[in-house]
Each structure stands twice: as C-alpha cells, then as structure tokens.
Amino acid sequence: MVLNSDWTIIWCNKLAQQLVGLRWPQDERQRIDNLIRNPEFQTYIQQKQFEQPLELSSPVNEDLVLEYRMLQYGDDQHLLIVRDVTQLKLLEQVRKDFVANVSHELRTPLTVLQGYLEVMDADNLPNAAIWLKAHTVMLEQTKRMDALVQQLLTLSRIEAAAKVQFEDHIDVPAMLAMLEQESNTLNREKQHQISFSIEPGLLVSGIREELRSAFSNLITNAIKYTPNGGEIQVSWVRQHQKAVFSVSDNGEGIAPQHVKRLTERFYRVDQARARATGGTGLGLAIVKHVLQRHNSKLMIFSEPKKGSSFSFSLPAENLPKRKSIKAR
Ligand SMILES: Nc1ncnc2c1ncn2[C@@H]1O[C@H](COP(=O)(O)OP(=O)(O)O)[C@@H](O)[C@H]1O
Ligand SMILES: [Mg+2]
Structure with missing residues (x-):
C-alpha cells in the first residue's frame, strides 16, 4: 500500500x-x-x-x-x-524442533552407556551376571545410535542432492526378490505369513538406492509392527500406466490422528514400545522424501485392530526390447 x-x-x-x-x-x-x-x-x-x-x-x-x-x-x-511469512516461520520451527529432537534421541542411549560405564571401573569390576546384562544393553544402545546416525545421514543426503539423474530400467522385481530373502531372516522370530506377489518385467526409472530404501522401510515396518504370526502381503503390480507397490498387514492398525503425522521425523505412535523395537521414527520420513523426489506420494490406509496398508505408485516403464527382459 x-x-x-x-x-x-x-x-x-x-x-x-x-x-x-x-x-x-x-x-x-x-x-x-x-x-x-x-x-x-x-x-x-x-x-x-x-x-x-x-x-x-x-x-x-x-x-x-x-x-x-x-x-x-x-x-x-x-x-x-x-x-x-507464515510458512517460513513454520519451517523455521520445524528445523528447531528437529535439532532438539536429534539431540534428545542421541542423548538417551548415551546416558545409558555412560551410566553403565561409570559403575565399572578397574577397581570395581561387576560380577559376570551384571556384566552380561550391561553388555547386552550397551550393545543395544550402540546399535540404536548407529541406526539413528545412519538414517539421519540418509535423510540429509536425500535432501542435499538437488538435482539427481534418474536411472532407467531399474529391475524392481529383482530388487524385491532380494528384499524377500532379507525379510525372511527378519521374520524368523515373528513367524508371519509373508506373501510376495511381483509382476515380472515391471521396471521403473528412478534412483535405485532410494527406492530400495523405501521398499525396505515399508516391509520392515509391517514385520515389526504386526504381532507374531500375522499376515503380510507385498505386491508390485501394473495398473494402467502405473507400477504400484503396496504392503498390507493385519496388525494393530493406526488411529487416524496418528496416521496424518506418521511421516514426520521422529514421530512414533507408541514412543516407548517403538524404542524397544529399535525404531528411530525416521523410516517413514525417509520414504516420504524419497517419494517426493520421484514425484510420488505415500498412501496410508489403516484401521485400528484391523491392519494397515502402505502404498505408492510410479510411472511404469514401457517394456524395453523383449530380449533384455529376464524371465522369472
Ligand atoms: N505397518 C505398521 N503398522 C502399525 N504401525 C506402524 C506401521 N508402520 C509404521 N507404524 C508406526 O509408525 C511409526 C513410524 O514409523 P517409522 O517412521 O518407520 O519409524 P520407526 O519404525 O523407526 O519407529 C512407528 O513407530 C509405528 O508406530
Ligand atoms: Mg520403520
């Protein structure tokens, strides 16, 4: 004016x-x-x-x-x-919260480690039973910190790389076959029925490692957050011009007020329990970022006590020359 x-x-x-x-x-x-x-x-x-x-x-x-x-x-x-400048202010707040959260998340395992280390000095070695317990906890906490740092690095790598070259003909069926094997190892304790339904020859272009991380995060979550002996379906199918990935489980489901916040960094429905399962709360934030870079979006459908379904779609590549497709 x-x-x-x-x-x-x-x-x-x-x-x-x-x-x-x-x-x-x-x-x-x-x-x-x-x-x-x-x-x-x-x-x-x-x-x-x-x-x-x-x-x-x-x-x-x-x-x-x-x-x-x-x-x-x-x-x-x-x-x-x-x-x-509302949006700008909001972003500034998100960044501040993020730093506060990272510090908090890292300090918790550090405090535990420090606590154990302090009671163990050369003059005061604990007996075998105490030592065994301490060792287990310290190992757990170290792994947790390692996972945190790794995922933070992944997030910042995804955010920092401004322009990225998409790779063509990413063999998602082969990638999912690998992830199927990995998930069997992960599933040993939980004994879910996991079925993979993968359309052969359904390729996409994108960033290979990032897509792998998105698939893997969603599969791992389904295994982790579904009570023992559940049913999990992983599928990769063509729908019109799209390649659609989805993971459905018949686990505990997630209440609507949590669903909208799941992709926020460090957001966990049940902080205490997720921490016990070794979760960092960064997995879905990574998935969200990866999909953003692929012009896609994570869809979450969930009903408490019934189960959840996480899915997204990417443009399906037109089949390259026939002979280059491996039969599966
Ligand atoms: N398939 C699922 N069923 C129920 N809850 C889920 C599922 N996937 C994710 N969640 C919830 O979303 C939260 C965030 O997931 P994620 O970002 O991967 O973090 P993390 O697995 O490290 O805790 C989890 O802590 C869990 O509460
Ligand atoms: Mg996770």
Whole structure:
C-alpha cells in the first residue's frame, strides 16, 4: 500500500486488503495505524526505523504471520509491503524442533552407556551376571545410535542432492526378490505369513538406492509392527500406466490422528514400545522424501485392530526390447 507522510492510505492492492483486512475504497484516507491497531506497529512507524522489517500476526487471522516493510516512496510518501511469512516461520520451527529432537534421541542411549560405564571401573569390576546384562544393553544402545546416525545421514543426503539423474530400467522385481530373502531372516522370530506377489518385467526409472530404501522401510515396518504370526502381503503390480507397490498387514492398525503425522521425523505412535523395537521414527520420513523426489506420494490406509496398508505408485516403464527382459 502507498501511504502519505501523515500515514493515511492512498492506495492498496487486493492482497493487502485480504492480509490486513482493509476495506476498499472505504478505508482510503484512513490512517494505517488506526487500522493496524497494534502498539508494536505504532512504535514502528513513530520511530521511523525501517531498516528492519516488522513481524506481527495478521489483524484478520491470528494464525497468519505478516512481515511489514516500509520503504521511502517519492519525496514524502511510503510504500508499505506486506508479506505472508507464515510458512517460513513454520519451517523455521520445524528445523528447531528437529535439532532438539536429534539431540534428545542421541542423548538417551548415551546416558545409558555412560551410566553403565561409570559403575565399572578397574577397581570395581561387576560380577559376570551384571556384566552380561550391561553388555547386552550397551550393545543395544550402540546399535540404536548407529541406526539413528545412519538414517539421519540418509535423510540429509536425500535432501542435499538437488538435482539427481534418474536411472532407467531399474529391475524392481529383482530388487524385491532380494528384499524377500532379507525379510525372511527378519521374520524368523515373528513367524508371519509373508506373501510376495511381483509382476515380472515391471521396471521403473528412478534412483535405485532410494527406492530400495523405501521398499525396505515399508516391509520392515509391517514385520515389526504386526504381532507374531500375522499376515503380510507385498505386491508390485501394473495398473494402467502405473507400477504400484503396496504392503498390507493385519496388525494393530493406526488411529487416524496418528496416521496424518506418521511421516514426520521422529514421530512414533507408541514412543516407548517403538524404542524397544529399535525404531528411530525416521523410516517413514525417509520414504516420504524419497517419494517426493520421484514425484510420488505415500498412501496410508489403516484401521485400528484391523491392519494397515502402505502404498505408492510410479510411472511404469514401457517394456524395453523383449530380449533384455529376464524371465522369472
Ligand atoms: N505397518 C505398521 N503398522 C502399525 N504401525 C506402524 C506401521 N508402520 C509404521 N507404524 C508406526 O509408525 C511409526 C513410524 O514409523 P517409522 O517412521 O518407520 O519409524 P520407526 O519404525 O523407526 O519407529 C512407528 O513407530 C509405528 O508406530
Ligand atoms: Mg520403520
């Protein structure tokens, strides 16, 4: 908006009307500090120190954060530029929370390790039973920290790489065959029925390691969060022009209020239990990022007590020359 030297409004655009709640033309010639009735704003224009912008919540909507910048305009007029910085503020908050969370997550296992190490010094060696217990816990906690650091590195690698070359003809069926073997090892304790239904020759282009990490995270979660002896279905099928990956389980399911937050970093439905299973709460955040980079989106359907289904789709590659497809 353009303001006179006496702070009356000469002109404003549509967006200024929306953000600040001006009515036009009724508010023409009104003083701006009568309309933005905020002591901070009044001080701002009285002191005329306009090097720094001013941030305030919008007079029409508490949840909007607006940034006001005053510029000299001609000899005795001012241009007041109002910008909606709500998203920016939100991102800043997310980043702060993230750092706080990382520190907290790393400190917990460190505290445990330190606790054990402190009671064990050369003059005070514990007996075998205590030592065995301590050793088990310390090993667990070290693994946990290692997993955390690894996943954090994966996340930052995915975020940092701005432009990435997509690789063509990624043999997802072969990749899933490998993951099937790995999941059998993981499944030894839980004894689920896991069925893989994989369409041969269904290839995609993308970033190989990232896709593997997405598939693996979703399969691992189904195995981990389904009570022993459950049923898990993994499928990779063509639907029209799409290749669709899905993992369904008949586990405990997830309540709707959690579902929408699952892909946030460190978000776990049951903090204590997830920690006991060695979870970091970063897996689905990684999946979300990977899919974003592949212009895809994670779909989650879940019903408490019934089970969950995680799926996403990628553009199916048209089959390359016949002879290059391995028969399976
Ligand atoms: N198949 C599933 N069934 C039930 N809950 C799940 C399933 N997959 C994920 N979750 C929930 O989502 C949370 C976040 O998953 P994830 O980001 O992979 O973190 P982590 O597995 O390291 O805890 C888990 O802690 C769990 O509570
Ligand atoms: Mg996980």
